[in-house]
Amino acid sequence: MLFDTPVRLGVQIQPQHVTYPQIRDAVRRLEDMGVDILFNWDHxxxxxxxxxxxHFESWTMLAAWAExxxxxxxGALVNCNSYRNPDLQADMARTIDHISAKGGEGRFIFGTGSGWFQRDYxxxxxxxxxxxxxxxDLADGLARVEARWAELNPAPTRRIPVMIGGKGEQKTLRLVARHADIWHSFVTAEELPHKLSVIEKWAETxxxxxxxxVISNELQRRGPEDADALYAGGTxxxxxxxxxxxFDYDAVQAWLDWRDAKNA
Incomplete structure (x- = not known):
């Protein structure tokens, strides 16, 4: 696992109970503050x-953020594989990747999962x-996404990073071992060594x-001691x-300060 990389902070702007101008302003302010990654969710x-x-839709919003x-x-934390044909997802991701490139490589992260919110369905x-x-379906979809990326013209500007969320050991973590560049979960620091060992075993298979x-985890309802423990475990x-x-920008700044102290 990649433990020697700098700490990065991602902020998930919840696309609910706000107007789009408020979201647009939050995107601008958070980028100016130095946040590394901005996420929404796909519901x-x-x-x-x-x-x-x-409430607002995820992918159209991400295209606006790209510009x-x-x-x-x-990216989305995370996209729901069920809502769109996988080949279409690949094409949308490639297009957003190009929109965001601005003369260099794109900045889009393809976060994805199997879905859970029944009302959406x-x-x-x-x-x-x-x-x-x-x-x-997610396993099939990921294979199709990667195959479509290899066929699109123009190709993505870079190898689009794949983030997979979840912790199930029989299916989800095997998909992480097969496809992911980033594994996101809500596991505790105590659970982390076992889950990483499961990923390593599936990677051998x-x-x-x-x-x-890259190991990713959640800060919501956690403090610096929790984050320190997750960091020690490789997050x-x-x-x-x-x-x-x-929006509580002071809380974001406190986590940015914690990130910078870890990277000093």
Missing amino acids: FFPLFGESDGL QTEKVEF DEYGYEFGTAGSRLD EGRDTSNL RLFTFGFGGPD
Whole structure:
């Protein structure tokens, strides 16, 4: 695993209960503050608070961020594989990658998962299936995404990083070993060594080198001591949930200061 890389801070702007101008302003301010990665999430309704409150779609928003920003990386934490044909996902990702390049390499991260929020499925007409069937669909989808990237003209500007979220040992972590550049989870520092050993075992089965895998985890409802423990276990990307309309920029700055101290 890639433990000698600098610590990076990602901020997940929750696309709920705010107007789009408020989101646009948050993107600008967070990039100016020096956040490394900006995320949204891929849902169609709020995940908490007023269930029918304001909410915006993920991929169209990411295309706007690609044009608006100059240096920050960005993506969904995470895309839902169920909602769009995998070949279409690949083409959308490649296009957003090019939009964000601004004369250099693109900055898009392809974060993806199998989906879980049943209301999205029911109201938008997708088959919910089971947790197992959705993971099987994700396995098929990832293979198709990577195959389509190899065929597109023009090709992506870089090898688009793949982030996979989850911790299930039989299917999800095998997909991490097979495809991921970044593994994101909510596991505790105590759980981390075991989960990493599972990924390493699956990597041996898959015949893939995971020495460059970046370990990502969540800061929400955690403090510096928790983050220190996760860092000691190898976590190098830390993500912070950022909800409006009263965005707490001071909390982000505190985590940026913690990041900078770790990287000093």
